[in-house]
Amino acid sequence: MIGMKSESQKPKSPFYLNLKEKVDENILLIQDARGDFLLDKLHEQSIKYFLNYCLNKPWTNHLFLGILAETEKNLDVQTTYQSIKNINRRLIDIFNNYRLEDMLDFDVNIHLYNYLKASIFPEHSSNMRSIFFSHYKRVSYESSKWIKLKCNQEQQGYFEKFLIPLPYFTSRDFSFSKDATEQAHKTRKSETDAVVPLLPQIRAEAHFRWNQIKRIREAFLKAFEQVKHGKAELPLEIQYNEPARIGERFTFRLWDKPSFVIYHKDKFSDSIVKAAINHTGTYSDDNNHYFLEFLGAERVEDDDIGEGLWFREIIQKNLIGLWYRNISSEELEQKRQLLLSWGYGEKGSTSLPYPFHSQHKAILFQSTTVSNFKNKSGRVLFDIEPLYVATTFGLLALDVFTTTGARLNELLQISNTKECIRAIKVNKQTKFSFYVIPKGRDKVEPYYISDQTMKLIQSVAKMLREHYSSNKIPSVQYRDVRSHLFPEPKPYFFQYNYKALKRYTIDSCLHFLLHGLILETQEGIPVIIKSHLLRHAFATEAAQRQKIPIEIVAKMLHQRDVDVTGYYSEPTSSQVVQTVSDLHDVISDYVDLDEAILRSPKELQDQWVEYQEKVGIFNNVLGGICVEDAVCPIKMQCLGCRAKIPQPEKKHQLYEVIELSKDMEKRYSLMGLDVEVKKAKAMRKHARNELKEIELIEKYREEQNYEPHIRFQK
Template identity: 65%
Template sequence: MTVFTDKSQSPFYEKLLGKVDEQLLHLQDARGIFLLDKVHEKNMNYYIRNVAKKPWNNHLLLSILIYADKNSDVRTIDYFIQLMNPRLNDLFNIFYFNKMTDFDVETHMYQYLKGTIFVEHSDSMRAELLNRYRNNSYLTKKWLTAKLTQEQQSYFEQYLFPMPSYDARDFSFTKSAMTQRHNTRKSETDAIVPMLPQIRAEGHFRWNQLHRLRQAFLKACEEAQTTKCALPLEFHYDEPERVGERFYFRLWDKPSFVLHHQDQFSASSLKAASNRTGAYSEEKNNYFVEFLKAERLEDDEEAEGLWFMELFEKDVVGSWNLNASDDELQQKRELLYSWGYGEEDSTKNSVPFLSMHKGIITPSTFVSRNQDIAEGILFDVEPIYAGITFGLLALDIFTTTGARLNELLQMNYSKECIKSVKIDNKLHHSFYAIPKGRDEVESFYISDQTMKLIAKLIKLLKYHYGATKIPSVGYRDDRKHLFPNPKPYLFQYNNRSFKKNTVYSCLRFLLHGLHFETQEGKAITVKTHLLRHAFATEAVQRQKLPIDIVAKILHQRDVGVTGYYSEPTPSQVAQSVSDLHDVISDYVDVDEAVLRSPEELQQELEEYKEKVGVFNNVLGGTCVTDFVCPTKMQCLGCQAKVPQPEKKHELEEVIELSKDMEKRFSKMNLPVEVKKAKAMRKHARNELKEIDLIEKYREEQNYEPHIRFDK
């Protein structure tokens, strides 16, 4: 065996000594990095707690090390070990085994898969175990052969899970479980995809609405400070014509709220509030609002108010399950399930609006604790405004790039991450992130609209930090070993970068109340991975992009996985491109570079521009793909195009042209060409609908409510 002079720097090294084969702890990659140092703490913490003392500890540890060396996603590794460990535990218990040599995959796992033992386990559980087990056996054996010497292979083969002679075709459950999973995924995607343009537009409308509320809130705070008026300060303002409602609020701070509800607080609290000391001192004080009512301006219909009011009214924001009675728990579980959160008849408490990040969505302790005292509904403005700003950018990225959540969290405000290239006097933008299963950055092309949302987020972060720069913070989510150095990550707040759950909560809060049902009537919610499925489905099924190109756009190595993602459902949406702004401080002016370059380079660029859309304006919008044109320049309806309201007239001309073409081809008895003309008109009309939504929320962005104070 190889003699090792150094040891792993992992904090888990010492904990594993004496519990596992020490040779596993010394495995290194080609660069001399210990594989144990590559394993995420989440995976190792589970292993230490649940696997280290089991008979299969060496087998699972070898698998974990190999997956880490292959840059597998932390969740993928976590899912594998949390699937394998319980099933092995079941088998060893029922057969009374105490060492791995007793276990025979051909006999004992076969009995489990046939359903002769643990009959209560579902087909899906058995199918998933077989699938993951076989994949692991194949990948680990392949890794050993490719990475280790003959001597090392001979030694470590004892810790491989042996490949069984049977496969999924030998069991009836496989097709049943796979069909069930596929049907569930397709049902949810079918419910979401046709509504994507409306989902995106509603996200913008809601951000605009919260922006107006925040402006009113800040003006009320300024009014209270400059005039020294007694609180509460009542104010109201009118929403734009599309909403047609007037909103009424009260502005409070902590001392004023206590002193106006004296019968609800202790004598010591009243004294501290009156003197503004302790918890009610100036440095610990903050403003918050009470939503009183909404009323219609032009008719007698019932006012809707702010979309998120019911969440605070029903007390399901944050850790709602703490200190709740059994009846309250059951009622709220049923309520959340009716909205698509959690499982029916579940005893688990779903917390869809618990961001687990200070200052994001969740109200302050004072506001949360005193909600029942108020006449209206209390909430903090800034945490909600921050949450939906993050949520809107996430929604835009997911639906225009198909990016994964981990790739989104890598976005940072640096020239290495966000880049712009100037071609034909226009800037084209991209961000760079390390996709799943890779260790080098790749590009994700984004539109000017996305850049505008990034600018809004940067403005929010600078306001939050009271600084001209965004601070560099450590990366805290999966695969953080790839990002050891602090960076000015976009998804951060209160000097901490986001984890996945925070993004989930922001997206849910932004889109709450948009009701989606499967054909079976089950309520569902928008999920990050569901949006990725929708992106792939629309690209392949309606836009007819080749699967291999979609795989590149999604940064997927396995085209088969892309095929699974892109099974048939309806439309995908692209978003508008807005005016150029100054988010990025540096760009490369390719136009100037070409003018000074050799003649061959100029010719090469021109040829490249003919093949690659990312450098071109196209009919009705701008192309945002850098791959060979997937539609052979048939840009109408293409997934890779972002519609621009400024090019609305081009689409209107196409509609008129298609009508003329249809008449001409009908006279010429060319039915195929007639169909093409009709399809052209259909695509143009769909894009015009998207542009109409874009124009509406752009118009509302410029609406400034007139705020009236009632003193």
């Protein structure tokens, strides 16, 4: 229906005035059957993109009408956002190619058809065409359907001129649909195959890098204290040795704004130098800013060239944030090609990748001061705090993705509340889980986590308390997709500067933390770690390598579209799981589960014993901790299981397994039992693989406690 043009009746959206006179007023005032303005339901992410990129286009009104029609259907926020972005970008391409100036000039049977046939822009991939046509067709259909069902005859006549032309052909008329599906499947499989065998090494390298950033930050803070208390002057040189595994000596220099300008006075105007000397204006003590310069790395034991910081080239090339602004076309193309060589972006696409743009203040972002000084001097300058924040968030995200298979949306829900983080005591040991709402559900479900994950959550909590100078983590509004399920502010762990993080912030943190890891498909194509790729890797490891039934994998991943109940066909098992699961739902805040069971009726005690025999969660298992809460999918054959996190404290058990397997192999060989011999060898292989992962865990734990001797020199 068309809303009334009344000052007393207008949308409450803060973007209404920005859109007024740029989008048809009657479109802005569209209401639903309850009289609520559809504009008020449209997510800010979609509106901001529309304001930045879709105004003053021939299709401005057409596209906005289409997304309002989608909004009334309560589609996923990300779906609507992707619709706007893809339709807008491709229409720009098509209109520019044919020099069209009005939607009346746009003929879908010629212009759109030729694009989908690859007669124009042949460099665009089948996937790009498939995604565009899917969004275009849906928005076109939904807006046409909305007019027919929601509007009277007069209103239909008015809005018809804003309809996106509906094509009569389908995706079956083109080869790109099948090509895109096959290519997407092939790409996902290739990337997953590249990542799965290296998950332990990826986790370990992330820990090593976080430890390194933490050491740099601590050196920075100690140097700052030296200057603050008058024990040293700027610029101050900082030097320390990295752990023996790295074997390098890092040298930095601490600056503040005035000292840097004075030292490099030939690079600045006389007025700026004068302000720096007198500490006035932007160079006053109140506006001061401290930052680091990386001078280099040298080998401690030999004459080889030191590798230095893994992120040095990102800093040197100014690739953090929206790197493509205010640079020449030649420099832009050079940087774009560099990013493509690293695997960021899609070859053939004209879009510019920005993998290190967090879109969240103080996360990865470098200050304007550091950026300007770096451009003038050519030095490797950086703010350490935004990098420390990014790696801290990135490390926790990586751990959760690779040990629980959680989705990004589920990760962002983790909050510092007793309803979310729950702990129970089993066999005098504390076990943890977090409860969030999976995709497609409306109630919380448990994700069981290891002690290591809990320690990382505590590290994030410590960082946030320091950031806010408070013992409490503030409650903030949830800002990612499905936000309608979380209307109340909560103390989310993934937040900063009083704003909850969004999915692209997490991706940028992962990109930065894992940048430069050599991950390639069998075809030699670089693989970039993404949150959903880690989920695929988790599932593939469980289903293909560990041979866990797909029904159980679906449960581990909290997926709905699998017949899980078919697997739990035995009444006794189902009853046991359900009974104890119901008990878990009411336990929190360090309830001693063993005592609770002992005080319960004998029937429940018997069920608990049976549950412990069949279900992994809360049981001590060989070489680690089990995080699987279903009936054990591999009948307690815990070696190599994806649902187990190896623990260094239990490595002696794995050494015993290796010796045992050798004895078993000899005995079975003498008996002529070839199958059992193979099982013994597989047992030994799994144990050795887990020992390798434990060795990596021990190394990054050791380096976490490493305290280098820091030397200061003027």
